[in-house]
Amino acid sequence: MxxxxxxxxxxxxxxxxxxxxxxxxxxxxxxxxxxxxxxxxxxxxxxxxxxxxxxxxxxxxxxxxxxxxxxxxxxxxxxxxxxxxxxxxxxxxxxxxxxxxxxxxxxxxxxxxxxxxxxxxxxxxxxxxxxxxxxxxxxxxxxxxxxxxxxxxxxxxxxxxxxxxxxxxxxxxxxxxxxxxxxxxxxxxxxxxxxxxxxxxxxxxxxxxxxxxxxxxxxxxxxxxxxxxxxxxxSLKKYQAIVLADKSAFFAGEKFQGKVVLGKYANVTPTKLSVQGNEIDLSEAIDSLGAAKLDFNVGNVGEHQIDGKFTFLEDGKPLEIDIVGNYVVVPRPNSATISADKMNVVYRGVANPMTISFAGVPDNKVNASGSGLSKGSGVGKYIMNAGSGKEVTINVTATLDDGSKASDQKTFRIKDIPAPTGTMAGQSGLVKLPKRNVEIGTVGAKLDDFVFDLPISVTSFKIKVPGQPTVSVVGTKMNGQAKASIKRARKGDNITIFDIKAKITGNAKYRLKNVSPVIVEVTN
Structure with missing residues (x-):
């Protein structure tokens, strides 16, 4: 313009x-x-x-x-x-x-x-x-x-x-x-x-x-x-349905028990929070919704209680709200269950240690019974002293949280302790030794490749030198008569130590099988 x-x-x-x-x-x-x-x-x-x-x-x-x-x-x-x-x-x-x-x-x-x-x-x-x-x-x-x-x-x-x-x-x-x-x-x-x-x-x-x-x-x-x-x-619009289970774990086949209530999150910071007797750091525990995060070590297998207190300030006075709950601890799956079906064996004459438990059930609610079975020291520990017969059955009953019972059983074969092997100066079978070593040596017995390390004591034995009469000896050392017989042996003679009698130290009642003999070839 x-x-x-x-x-x-x-x-x-x-x-x-x-x-x-x-x-x-x-x-x-x-x-x-x-x-x-x-x-x-x-x-x-x-x-x-x-x-x-x-x-x-x-x-x-x-x-x-x-x-x-x-x-x-x-x-x-x-x-x-x-x-x-x-x-x-x-x-x-x-x-x-x-x-x-x-x-x-x-x-x-x-x-x-x-x-x-x-x-x-x-x-x-x-x-x-x-x-x-x-x-x-x-x-x-x-x-x-x-x-x-x-x-x-x-x-x-x-x-x-x-x-x-x-x-x-x-x-x-x-x-x-x-x-x-x-x-x-x-x-x-x-x-x-x-x-x-x-x-x-x-x-x-x-x-x-x-x-x-x-x-x-x-x-x-x-x-x-x-x-x-x-x-x-x-206003009910502010509420939501919250499921409260009677416990935090259930067994397969067990009925779910609990309740559903209307509630809402109170996004209010407490002045104090304690759980299981320990005071919690509020700066770390409360999230954006006002919920308190719990972080503590669980107990042994079984059901446990959670107790604590929320403390708020209301009307100028402390208001305490109890925390009540429970949880169930089950065994951690850190190992596989592997068994050889034909190797379920216990031995007569020894204290067979056993561990018996029921998954998800505390030890004090598990009962095991069987002929010769007794409670040992420790959680789930038992001792089996097998008696006569060829088999023994162990029955286990567990009391679940709802009071119901669960049962199981297992049968074990009973075997005798195998025959020990005789030894001379710690050696077994065909042994080559000088006559002097035989005279001062010790006659013993051992269990080869046995699952238990049993102490065996020799009580007597017999010795036969070629051309000489058989000599009976009490104990583990040669007596005078046996030494005299050994001195007459010549180089290359086979001295036989046989009919060795032995027993388990601490269990003289159990009769071991015959001890195998020892043959000593004289080297001088």
Whole structure:
């Protein structure tokens, strides 16, 4: 429009167009300013009405505190604190509004009693007072400090009482002064985002809205202290079905027993948590849902109880909630069960050690019986002393958690201890020794490749030297007659030691089979 040579008529048309646009902008601004003014008036009226209601609620609390001190003395005291804190902050915001009008030279209309909304379009009043460059002035910092002080004082009244948790969350949202991201994606401070660059009437209205938030907070607190905020707590929409099993493990074929209840997670941090007699570090144990994670060593195989306590702060007093539960420990599958079906053998004459258990059942609920079976030392340990016969059956009965019985049995073959092998000077079979070694040597007996390391004692034996009569000897050493016979042996003669009698040390009653003889070839 401004380029080139224009006629006088065209210039006039262009000028009228610019004036028309300016008039439209002016009219729009007045409408917007008037809208802010109407909003401010609504907030102001609401503040007056809420103040009256809050005074009635506070008076009700004070009366209840006198009539029922054990129930309402503390809530009434807290309500007075909230009233004092709120009134002080409300009046501080009022001083900001008064200063805004004074600095902008605005005053109430003498006829209507209203502010001149349409003329309150200045944006530099608070901009120059609260902001400088990209930071706040001392006056701006003071405003943020007062807001922070108010928030801290209110939250100090609520404390960590579990009943006030929801109120704490609502209050935090209402007075959230964290940075805000605008439509352009820029991160701006709370005071900057809400007040910088706005007309005076908009800032004035926002300050009245903050006063309204103070009054709403006051009303919420008073109702909370009176116990008038039960709707959310009892709404079934907040609950879920929770399965509570009577125990945490069941055997195959066993009936599931437990119950289903309606409940919900209480995302409330306790002041103390103890499990199995040990206090738990709350910073590590509580997750985002308020659930406490358990981490402790389980006991031996069988059913065990879990006991502990949650401690919360409610009505200024510790509230303890018992933790009761149970769990079942089953054997860790760290080995395979491998057996040779034809090798289920116990030996007569020795104490056969056995381990007997029932999967998932503690030792004190397992009973094993059988001929010659007795309880040993240790969990699941038994001793089998087999008697006469060729077989012995061991019966095992377990008592399960529900009181029912489970049984099993196994049959073992009974075998005698194999015949020992005779020895001379520790050697067996055909032995080559000098005559002198035979004279001073010791006659013994051993069990070759036997599963038990049994101590065997020789009690007597016989010795036969070629051309000499047989000599009987008691004990393990050659007597005089046997030595004399050995001296007559010649090189190459085979001296036979036979009919060796032996017994198991500590078990003389058991009769070992005949000990095999030893043949000694004389080497000199």
């Amino acid at each position: 401004a380029g080139g040579k224009l006629s006088a008529r065209q210039k006039m048309i262009n000028l009228m167009y610019l004036v028309f646009i300016a008039m439209m902008a002016m009219n729009m601004s007045k409408e917007v300013l008037s809208a802010f003014g109407l909003m401010e008036a609504k907030f102001a009226d609401s503040n007056v009405a809420t103040t009256d209601r809050n005074e009635a609620l506070l008076a009700d609390l004070e009366t209840k505190g006198e009539e029922k001190p054990e129930e309402f003395a503390l809530p009434a005291q807290n309500a007075k604190l909230v009233s004092t804190i709120s009134d002080k902050f409300y009046k501080y915001i009022e001083t900001l509004k008064v200063d805004l009008l004074k600095d902008g030279e605005y005053s109430l209309d003498s006829k209507t009693g209203k502010l001149p909304f349409e003329s309150m379009d200045k944006t530099d009043i608070l901009d120059e007072k609260w902001f400088t460059g990209d930071r706040l002035t001392k006056a701006g910092d003071a405003v943020m400090a007062e807001v922070a002080k108010y928030k801290k004082e209110i939250k100090d009244v609520l404390g960590t009482d579990v009943k006030y948790k929801k109120a704490n969350e609502t209050f935090d949202k209402l007075f959230d002064t964290s940075d805000v991201t605008n439509n352009e994606g820029d991160n701006k401070g709370w005071l900057d985002y809400h007040f910088q660059g706005f007309p005076a009437i908009a800032s004035y209205t926002k300050l009245t809205a903050i006063q309204n938030d103070v009054k709403v907070t006051e009303a919420n607190m008073f109702n909370l202290f009176l116990g008038n905020t039960l709707t959310e707590a009892v």
